[in-house]
Amino acid sequence: MACGLFLSLVGLVWALLNHNNSAHTPGVLTETATWTLIYGASKQALISTFCSLIVGGACARAIHRRGRVFGKKLILATSFLAMVLPTTAAAVSLIALWGRNGAARGFVESVLPDGILFAPYGLGMVVLAHVLFNAPIALRVCLSALQTIPTPYMKLAANLGFGSRSYWQFIEWPAIRKSIPALFGLIFLLCFSSFPLVLMLGGGPGVSTLEVAIYTAIRFDFDLAKGGALALLQLVFASSAIILISWLGSLNWWTELNQADRIVRKDVRSMTSRIADGTTIFIYCAIVVLPVLSMVVSVNVENSARLFTRDVFWEALISSVTLGVAAAFLSTALAFLLADAHHKASRYGFMAPLRGLINISISIYLAVPSVVLGTSMFLALRGTADLFGAAFFIVLISNTLMCLPFASRLIFPKYSSVFNRADKLCLSLNIKGFDKFRMITLPSMRTEIGLSLGLCSALAMGDFGVIALFGSEQFRTLPWLLYQYSSRYGGGEAELLGLIMLGLALLKYFIFYTILRLPEIRKSNA
Amino acid sequence: MLEARALTFGGGPIPRHLINFQVAPGQIMVISGPSGIGKTTLLNIISGFHAPGSGALLWCGQNLLALPVWERPISFLFQSKNLFDHLSCRANLRFSFSTTGSVSTDQDRLIEDTLTDLGIAHLIDRMPPSLSGGEEQRIALARAVLKRDPVILLDEPFSALDAKNRQRALDFIKDVALRHSRAILAVSHNPLDATALAAEALDLSKTRIHS
Numbered sequence: 001m002a003c004g005l006f007l008s009l010v011g012l013v014w015a016l017l018n019h020n021n022s023a024h025t026p027g028v029l030t031e032t033a034t035w036t037l038i039y040g041a042s043k044q045a046l047i048s049t050f051c052s053l054i055v056g057g058a059c060a061r062a063i064h065r066r067g068r069v070f071g072k073k074l075i076l077a078t079s080f081l082a083m084v085l086p087t088t089a090a091a092v093s094l095i096a097l098w099g100r101n102g103a104a105r106g107f108v109e110s111v112l113p114d115g116i117l118f119a120p121y122g123l124g125m126v127v128l129a130h131v132l133f134n135a136p137i138a139l140r141v142c143l144s145a146l147q148t149i150p151t152p153y154m155k156l157a158a159n160l161g162f163g164s165r166s167y168w169q170f171i172e173w174p175a176i177r178k179s180i181p182a183l184f185g186l187i188f189l190l191c192f193s194s195f196p197l198v199l200m201l202g203g204g205p206g207v208s209t210l211e212v213a214i215y216t217a218i219r220f221d222f223d224l225a226k227g228g229a230l231a232l233l234q235l236v237f238a239s240s241a242i243i244l245i246s247w248l249g250s251l252n253w254w255t256e257l258n259q260a261d262r263i264v265r266k267d268v269r270s271m272t273s274r275i276a277d278g279t280t281i282f283i284y285c286a287i288v289v290l291p292v293l294s295m296v297v298s299v300n301v302e303n304s305a306r307l308f309t310r311d312v313f314w315e316a317l318i319s320s321v322t323l324g325v326a327a328a329f330l331s332t333a334l335a336f337l338l339a340d341a342h343h344k345a346s347r348y349g350f351m352a353p354l355r356g357l358i359n360i361s362i363s364i365y366l367a368v369p370s371v372v373l374g375t376s377m378f379l380a381l382r383g384t385a386d387l388f389g390a391a392f393f394i395v396l397i398s399n400t401l402m403c404l405p406f407a408s409r410l411i412f413p414k415y416s417s418v419f420n421r422a423d424k425l426c427l428s429l430n431i432k433g434f435d436k437f438r439m440i441t442l443p444s445m446r447t448e449i450g451l452s453l454g455l456c457s458a459l460a461m462g463d464f465g466v467i468a469l470f471g472s473e474q475f476r477t478l479p480w481l482l483y484q485y486s487s488r489y490g491g492g493e494a495e496l497l498g499l500i501m502l503g504l505a506l507l508k509y510f511i512f513y514t515i516l517r518l519p520e521i522r523k524s525n526a
Numbered sequence: 527m528l529e530a531r532a533l534t535f536g537g538g539p540i541p542r543h544l545i546n547f548q549v550a551p552g553q554i555m556v557i558s559g560p561s562g563i564g565k566t567t568l569l570n571i572i573s574g575f576h577a578p579g580s581g582a583l584l585w586c587g588q589n590l591l592a593l594p595v596w597e598r599p600i601s602f603l604f605q606s607k608n609l610f611d612h613l614s615c616r617a618n619l620r621f622s623f624s625t626t627g628s629v630s631t632d633q634d635r636l637i638e639d640t641l642t643d644l645g646i647a648h649l650i651d652r653m654p655p656s657l658s659g660g661e662e663q664r665i666a667l668a669r670a671v672l673k674r675d676p677v678i679l680l681d682e683p684f685s686a687l688d689a690k691n692r693q694r695a696l697d698f699i700k701d702v703a704l705r706h707s708r709a710i711l712a713v714s715h716n717p718l719d720a721t722a723l724a725a726e727a728l729d730l731s732k733t734r735i736h737s
Contacts, residue, residue, distance in 0.1 A: 152607035155575060160673075161596030166625045174612050264575055266596050 028229040041209040044123060044198075045191035048130035052187050053180070055131055056138025059284035061172060062277035063139075064146040067263055069281065075139075078289050082136035084455060084505045085292070086462030087129075088482040089498035091200040093291040094129055095120075095486070096298045096495055103294070121203025129197040131287050134187045139284070141183050145176040154263045164267035185245040193238055193369040196464040196479070200486060210234040211371040215468055218375060224382075231375040235368060242363060295499045304492030312476060313497070319392065320478040320501075324461030324508060326396055331403035331460075332452045336441075338362065338408060339415040346416070362408045365401045370465020373398045378469055391470040395477070398466040403456035410452045411445070418444045443519075450516035454509035462505060478504075527551070528572075528677050528709050533581035534735070535571055540564040543733045545581070549709040549726065551676055554699065556720035557713045559730035565713040568730070569679045572711065573602045585677065600677045601670035605685060608666035609654040615665050616650050622672035637672060644668055644698070660691035664698055671706050678702070680712040684719060696722050 028034050063069055063076075097104040100120040108117055118124020153171055162170070195211035202208055210230055217227035267273050307313050338358055345354040365373075377394050419426075422440050426432065431439060442449070464479035471480035478501050485494040514521075528549045536542035543564060549555045557565050570576040572583060574595035583590045590598050609618045613627075616637065623633045641647040646664050654662055663683060670678045683699065684692050700723060703710045712719070720727040 150607045152604040153610065155602065155604065156608065156610075158575070158595045159573065159600070159602045160621050160625055162625050166627070170610060170613070170627065174610075264595050266594065 028226060028233065034230070034233070037208055037210065037213055040207065041192055044126055044130075044207060044209075045188050045194075047123070048127045048134065048191040049184055049187045051127055051131045052134035052191075053138050053184065055284055055287060056135035056140075057142045057176070058280040059135070060139045060142035060146060060176075061168075062280045064143060064172075065167075065265065065268055065273070066277055069277075071281075071285075074289070075281070075285065078292060079136035079139045079143075081292060081506075082133050082288060084458035084462070084509055085133070086458075086464070086479055086482075086498070086501045086505060087133070087196040088200065088464050088479045088486070089295065089462070089501045090132060090291060091129060091197055092482065092486050092494045092498040093295045093298075094125065094132070094201065097291055097294050098125060098128065103298070104290070119203070121201060123207050125201040125203070126194075126198055126207055128287065129201055130191045130194065132291055133197075134190060135284060135288055137187065138183060141179050142176050145179050146172060149175050151263075154265070158264045158266065161266055164270075164273055167265070167267055181248040182245050185241060185248055189238060189241040189245070192241075193234065195369065195371050195468070196483070199468075200483065210237070211369055211465075214371050214375055218378065218469060224379065227375055228379055231372045234372050238369060238372070246363065292502070295495070295502055299496050299499050300492050301496070304496035307493045307496050312481060316476040316478050316481040317500075319476060320461045321504065321508075323392070323396055323399060323477060324457040324504075327399040327403055327460035328453045328455075328457035328508075328512070330396070330400040331407040331456045332411070332449060334400070334404055335407035335411040335452065336415070339412045342412060343416050343419055362405050365404055368402075370398060370402055370463055371468065373401065374466035374469040377466070388470065388472045388474055391467075391472065391475040394470055395466050395475075399460040399463055402463065402465075403459055406459065407452045407456055410448050410455070414445050414448045415441075446516045446520060447513075450513040453512035453516070457508040457512065458505035461508070462501060527584075527586070528711075529582075529584040530572075531582040531584065533571070533583060534579035535567060535576070536564055537579070540567055541734045542579075542736070543568075543730060544735045545728075545733050547726075547728055549677075549711060551707040551709050552704055554703050554710045554712065554723045554725035555728055556723060556725045557711060557728045557730065558715065558717055558720065561715075563730045565730060566681055569602065569681055569711065569713060572677075573600050573679055574598050598677075599675050600679060601673055601675040602679045603663065603666050603670065603681065603683065605682045606659075606662075609657075609662055611654050613654075614650075615652050615654065615657075618654070618665065619650075619669050619672060622669050622674075640672055641668055644671070644701075658691070659686040660695055663687075663695060667698065667702055671702060671708070676708060678708050678710045680710065682713055682715070684714060684716070699723060 059075070063072060069075070096102060098118075098120065099105065102120070105117065105120065118128070149171055157167060157171055192209065193211055194209055195215065198207060198209050198212050199215065202212065210233060214227045214230045214234065217223045217230060268277075338361075342355055342358045345352075345358070374394075377398060381390075381394070418440065422444075426436055426440060461477075462479055464483060467477050467480045468483070471477065478497065482494055482497045482501065485497060530545050530547045533545040534542065535545070539562065541563060545568065547555060557568060559565055567576060571578045572590075574590070574593065578591065581591075585599055590600075609615065616634075617627060619637045619641075620627050620629045620633070622637075623629045629637075638647065638650065641650055644664065644667075646661070646668065649657065649661055649665060652661075654665075657665065667678070680699070684695055687695055696719070699710060699712065702708055712723070712725070714720075717727070717729075719725075
């Protein structure tokens with residue numbers, strides 16, 4: 001299976017290369033416009049990464065330092081929410097807040113002098129959107145790292161009378177610095193290869209990414225050769241970045257964030273630190289929580305309720321829900337099969353290359369942006385199949401592959417730990433096949449399976465990558481419809497649709513996570 | 527002199543206690559009792575990490591309970607992780623003088639002299655992960671000596687040591703108490719430790735109260 005995954009990617013790369021045998025790739029590479037685009041995307045990604053790290057990291061430190069903060073549960077919940085929030089919905093919400101007639105823009109412009117606030121479309125908006133999505137990742141990684149500080153260190157520091165600077169220099173920074181290079185690399189890659197946010201908020205060619213250029217080349221210029229060449233270029237960039245990130249270290253962003261007890265600290269007492277922590281948490285909430293809240297508040301149900309009378313909405317809703325659920329089950333099932341192979345391979349030293357192949361075959365799909373995947377499929381299948389007729393299955397396959405790295409990260413570690421203990425017992429009792437899954441795997445991994453299904457269904461439902469290329473009058477999804485509405489009608493219906501998408505993402509996550517954990521919940525209540 | 531007057535604590539999983547004791551500089555007191563009886567909780571109360579139910583804790587007539595952890599004249603040595611692993615022993619010892627870790631040449635020399643005096647000068651530039659449990663404990667004790675806190679609390683100082691290192695640790699603690707005139711309170715499971723240290727004994731199984 002790992003070979004299959006790997007070969008399917010090789011096939012897609014081959015499709016890109018094969019299509020470019022007319023020496024189009026060197027042409028694209030020597031164009032000044034391409035390098036201007038890469039320079040612009042790098043600059044945008046660099047600014048977005050720094051801002052995300054500062055906002056998320058500072059908020060993590062403030063929460064860790066305070067121990068118990070008002071609204072801490074909400075902040076930790078939003079750190080997860082941003083991962084399932086559909087990007088198109090977030091873009092619509094940001095426009096409602098910070099767009100030309102945005103509520104927040106109106107307030108800030110009435111307070112600040114003219115010309116200080118960023119433009120309604122352009123770099124400022126793109127950076128703000130990227131911080132909305134990536135500051136929560138930085139928060140999770142940094143808070144996870146801070147939670148690994150041994151309690152005796154904190155008590156020793158209190159006993160020695162450490163001040164804020166000493167805590168940071170000798171305890172907090174050493175704990176988080178190991179994660180920073182990989183975290184920086186990951187956020188940079190996500191911002192560099194961003195698609196829907198840049199498309200909807202960039203405001204034109206001045207702020208763009210390779211993904212947007214690929215989409216424009218294929219969808220509007222019908223220049224498949226250019227699209228393929230740019231996709232190949234993006235694939236090289238993204239793969240290099242993933243290899244570099246893996247080399248820089250692993251990131252821990254899945255651990256449960258605890259409601260840690262208050263730890264006695266000298267530096268939390270001063271007014272300066274209280275103001276600093278309060279301001280930091282406020283800025284984080286203004287950037288991350290406010291857009292989510294505004295999605296709820298800004299919807300004018302009376303004006304936008306006609307959305308429910310449109311057939312296209314119901315068609316898109318059914319397509320999206322089906323896609324999300326199917327991709328979630330497929331990616332989770334694939335993750336289980338690969339986890340089993342990985343676990344078996346880890347028993348024998350000589351099977352290390354197989355383990356490596358499995359890891360690469362999964363991680364590589366993290367490196368392939370959905371637009372690149374879509375372009376490759378488009379080029380590979382063109383002429384051999386009815387592309388738009390088979391759009392559902394193409395989007396399903398690509399969404400499943402894109403969810404696979406996330407599902408694997410949730411399933412692999414627990415699967416190994418469960419079967420490191422249960423393997424011999426299963427062998428001696430001859431428990432195998434479905435019985436093994438029913439009696440051992442499912443009861444031990446309810447939380448992980450629920451998380452994987454919930455997260456993947458939300459991710460797959462909200463993705464606006466491949467569908468941007470394959471969406472048509474015959475096949476629509478909610479993100480595709482939202483993009484159409486936001487650009488054509490620009491109003492109430494887009495906002496209601498964004499809210500519905502967020503609600504659906506949360507509902508799916510809640511249903512999967514809760515249903516699978518019901519037996520555990522019943523046990524703990526008994 | 528460190529004095530506890532009608533100090534009460536406990537509740538929940540820990541039994542309630544009423545404690546009275548006095549420990550003078552140069553004197554050692556061993557706090558013993560079975561697991562879960564509240565030995566470490568008592569050290570946490572004395573050091574300021576937990577609050578007692580009632581009573582007073584006095585040092586030279588001053589009630590320490592009103593002071594935060596960092597203002598109490600107390601050094602606390604935990605069961606493990608008494609040194610920051612990513613800093614050398616020298617850097618760890620510099621915290622005796624300054625929380626920023628920057629010290630004068632004279633203070634650096636004092637660190638070296640103290641370690642020589644305690645017979646552990648060879649450890650000064652080692653990194654904590656390369657030290658044995660006993661060596662780490664001695665460096666942490668040296669920091670307490672350098673910090674000039676008159677009271678030292680030791681949580682299970684002998685639990686991870688083999689017989690040879692245990693004897694060395696006993697001698698070291700006695701030496702610190704007597705030569706550097708420190709009041710030392712040590713938690714231990716082993717009732718023989720009080721005899722070996724020529725110390726007072728506080729058995730928490732005898733201080734329980736019923737509320």
